[in-house]
Amino acid sequence: MQVAEIEQMDKRFVLPTYGRQNISITAGKNARLKDSEGKEYIDFTSGIGVVSIGHGNERLASALCNQVQHITHISNLYLIEPQALCAQKIVQNSGYDMQCFFANSGAEANEGAIKIARKYGEVDGEMKRYKIITLEHSFHGRTITALKATGQEAMHNYFGPFPDGFVYADTIDEIASLLDDHTVAVMIELVQGEGGVQPLDRQKVQQLAAMLRQKNILLIVDEVQTGVYRTGEFLASQLYDIEPDIITLAKGLGGGLPIGVVMTSKKEVFKAGDHGSTFGGNYLSTTAANVVLEVLHAYKESGILDEMMLYFESKVTACQREFPELFLESVGFGMMRGLRMHSADALANLINGSREEGLLVLKAGKNTLRFLPPLTITKDEIDEGFVRLKRAIDTL
Numbered sequence: 001m002q003v004a005e006i007e008q009m010d011k012r013f014v015l016p017t018y019g020r021q022n023i024s025i026t027a028g029k030n031a032r033l034k035d036s037e038g039k040e041y042i043d044f045t046s047g048i049g050v051v052s053i054g055h056g057n058e059r060l061a062s063a064l065c066n067q068v069q070h071i072t073h074i075s076n077l078y079l080i081e082p083q084a085l086c087a088q089k090i091v092q093n094s095g096y097d098m099q100c101f102f103a104n105s106g107a108e109a110n111e112g113a114i115k116i117a118r119k120y121g122e123v124d125g126e127m128k129r130y131k132i133i134t135l136e137h138s139f140h141g142r143t144i145t146a147l148k149a150t151g152q153e154a155m156h157n158y159f160g161p162f163p164d165g166f167v168y169a170d171t172i173d174e175i176a177s178l179l180d181d182h183t184v185a186v187m188i189e190l191v192q193g194e195g196g197v198q199p200l201d202r203q204k205v206q207q208l209a210a211m212l213r214q215k216n217i218l219l220i221v222d223e224v225q226t227g228v229y230r231t232g233e234f235l236a237s238q239l240y241d242i243e244p245d246i247i248t249l250a251k252g253l254g255g256g257l258p259i260g261v262v263m264t265s266k267k268e269v270f271k272a273g274d275h276g277s278t279f280g281g282n283y284l285s286t287t288a289a290n291v292v293l294e295v296l297h298a299y300k301e302s303g304i305l306d307e308m309m310l311y312f313e314s315k316v317t318a319c320q321r322e323f324p325e326l327f328l329e330s331v332g333f334g335m336m337r338g339l340r341m342h343s344a345d346a347l348a349n350l351i352n353g354s355r356e357e358g359l360l361v362l363k364a365g366k367n368t369l370r371f372l373p374p375l376t377i378t379k380d381e382i383d384e385g386f387v388r389l390k391r392a393i394d395t396l
């Protein structure tokens with residue numbers, strides 16, 4: 001189909017919730033993409049942090065083909081071998097004494113986390129503690145409750161009434177003063193992704209974790225974007241050297257298949273019937289996740305992941321130094337990087353200009369150019385991407 005035809009059909013039949021760019025990507029190999037008109041791109045987005053082992057991964061393709069030929073879905077009423085294996089891998093990689101529940105997305109994983117916290121706050125069937133504190137500029141998803149947990153007032157227009165019991169702290173420093181007898185949990189991203197690639201201070205996070213532990217208030221870390229090696233360690237929680245009570249994962253875990261996980265050390269909270277999902281953790285999504293976890297574990301062990309992350313960082317910081325009139329500062333960790341820009345208009349122009357030069361990049365917050373490349377991006381692909389970014393800068 002011609003791009004114009006797809007565009008017309010999309011406008012006619014799909015609800016207009018996205019500000020879409022009118023290209024149609026039809027194939028990819030690692031960090032290189034091709035659209036329906038044969039134009040090539042370098043991918044610094046990985047489908048918003050999802051395609052962690054690159055496009056067109058052959059191991060993933062053959063594992064999925066093989067699985068589909070046997071069984072795709074059977075429901076959680078029966079044992080699912082790849083789900084059990086996936087949970088084992090996640091728990092072992094984390095080093096935490098936890099168990100997993102499988103969902104289908106980040107928002108859904110966070111809903112599970114909130115349900116665990118709320119039930120934990122019950123005493124003898126009575127809701128004693130229910131308040132959950134989240135941060136300003138956070139992003140936790142689009143379902144009604146995850147949206148309410150999201151500390152961005154502008155996103156709360158229209159959809160009320162919302163579930164009660166969410167309180168927003170301006171900064172991590174303000175959290176302590178908001179804790180009261182009704183507080184059951186604090187939920188944070190260690191690096192705010194959608195909010196603008198904003199890492200929290202490591203020492204402050206450690207102090208917060210220690211204080212919460214002392215008060216028996218749960219720490220929920222939303223690792224939907226930071227998890228699965230995005231910041232260099234399997235979990236950003238490991239990078240920050242903390243032990244959360246509940247962690248959520250999603251984006252990079254399935255290599256493109258929809259999957260979400262909530263894992264917790266509070267294994268006794270959920271009883272049979274307290275939570276569930278029709279699709280969650282089915283054969284297909286967990287088979288994909290198992291390939292992703294194997295590929296990335298080996299990649300991390302080999303040292304190449306760390307090497308490429310350092311290389312990517314050096315290119316981002318060099319870019320900031322070369323164009324200080326455009327870029328205020330370089331932010332982020334690992335393969336979760338951003339360039340804070342002086343002007344939001346220049347950012348919009350740069351995203352469009354990059355696409356025209358054959359480079360896909362993202363926006364975060366109001367004025368941050370965001371890079372979330374596949375974790376398996378090669379040196380050549382990184383080099384080519386920055387050549388194209390500079391060409392786009394030259395045409396601004």
Ligand SMILES: *Cc1c(COP(=O)(O)O)cnc(C)c1O
Binds near residue numbers: 108110193225
């Ligand atoms: C993307 C994201 C979500 C929402 O994930 P969905 O799969 O879109 O529901 C939640 N939390 C964080 C930190 C995210 O980056």
